[in-house]
Amino acid sequence: MFFCAVFCQTKNKSAITKKTDYKIFVLNDIRREGNTDILISPNADTIAKYIPSGSFPLAINAFLVQQNGENFLFDTGLGINLVGNLKSHGVLPEQISKIFITHCHGDHIGGLLNEGEIVFPHAEILINRIEYNYWTQEGNELFAQVANRYKEKIKLFDLDENRSENDLLYSDIQPVAAYGHTPGHTMYLIGTEENQTLVWGDLTHVIPLQMPHPEQSVTYDVNPQQAAETRQRIFKFLSENHIKVAGMHLPLPAFGFVTKGKSIGYEFNSYKKQGNCKSNKVR
Ligand SMILES: [Zn+2]
Numbered sequence: 001m002f003f004c005a006v007f008c009q010t011k012n013k014s015a016i017t018k019k020t021d022y023k024i025f026v027l028n029d030i031r032r033e034g035n036t037d038i039l040i041s042p043n044a045d046t047i048a049k050y051i052p053s054g055s056f057p058l059a060i061n062a063f064l065v066q067q068n069g070e071n072f073l074f075d076t077g078l079g080i081n082l083v084g085n086l087k088s089h090g091v092l093p094e095q096i097s098k099i100f101i102t103h104c105h106g107d108h109i110g111g112l113l114n115e116g117e118i119v120f121p122h123a124e125i126l127i128n129r130i131e132y133n134y135w136t137q138e139g140n141e142l143f144a145q146v147a148n149r150y151k152e153k154i155k156l157f158d159l160d161e162n163r164s165e166n167d168l169l170y171s172d173i174q175p176v177a178a179y180g181h182t183p184g185h186t187m188y189l190i191g192t193e194e195n196q197t198l199v200w201g202d203l204t205h206v207i208p209l210q211m212p213h214p215e216q217s218v219t220y221d222v223n224p225q226q227a228a229e230t231r232q233r234i235f236k237f238l239s240e241n242h243i244k245v246a247g248m249h250l251p252l253p254a255f256g257f258v259t260k261g262k263s264i265g266y267e268f269n270s271y272k273k274q275g276n277c278k279s280n281k282v283r
Helices: 001-018 045-051 081-089 106-112 129-138 141-149 225-239
Strands: 022-035 053-068 070-074 098-099 124-128 154-157 173-177 186-192 195-199 244-246 257-258 266-270
Touching: 001 106, 022 081, 045 141, 053 081, 053 106, 106 141, 124 129, 124 173, 129 141, 225 257
Parallel strands: 070 098, 098 124, 124 154, 195 244
Antiparallel strands: 022 053, 053 070, 173 186, 186 195, 244 257, 257 266
16 A cells, blocks of 8 residues: 555664654644534434534644754644744744645645735745645645746655655655545654654544544544544554654644544554654653
């Protein structure tokens, strides 16, 4: 399978990459209650069972990773609290050197601009070529603005099974295809084997329901069937490998582990510790 090929290859690569410690912090833009309206063809009994109140906690997050004295961002949220959140970690926008984009919805690239102006003057913006090409064809206004303002800074990358060792984006940060939510939706696996975090982007939006029922897609998924297949495959892999995840719409603390569900599907176990990830194996 493509996913397995990339992920397994990634794990092998990680094993031979020099071990580098890193710190990861959530940068929360918004916390709110989500509505079940976003579910595609929802089953009333399933909603009543898993979301009895009719709403569930939702967030919009980006993540700051500090590694080898550099500051990286993973997505930028809407940009509402991004710069303030960075300052609370002692980081100025000019000090961000790379921004890894999971996909180009507005709640992920919005923070790249402030009233049309560049927010991160020294950052390289890394985007999967498939994702970039899709939004170029879609004619989305915000994307077009970002592409124009950052055109000297955008670095497109390809994901396929023939990638060479030289295609490592940076040290031990590996892109992993998770297509479906958008055509080029990409996760990033940070760290080495004992100390990994998977930034999974928008793999989920409705945690209480999509964990037991990963086949349930949402209206935001460009290809709902592919999104569901991707979710199932990745949940299975994560439940078997105990890798910490960080999610853009996970309610705070926005980190956790996926385990097999007691009766069906999977469960999400929140993990409060952030910052230095030396001891993220909490099993
Ligand atoms: Zn999103």
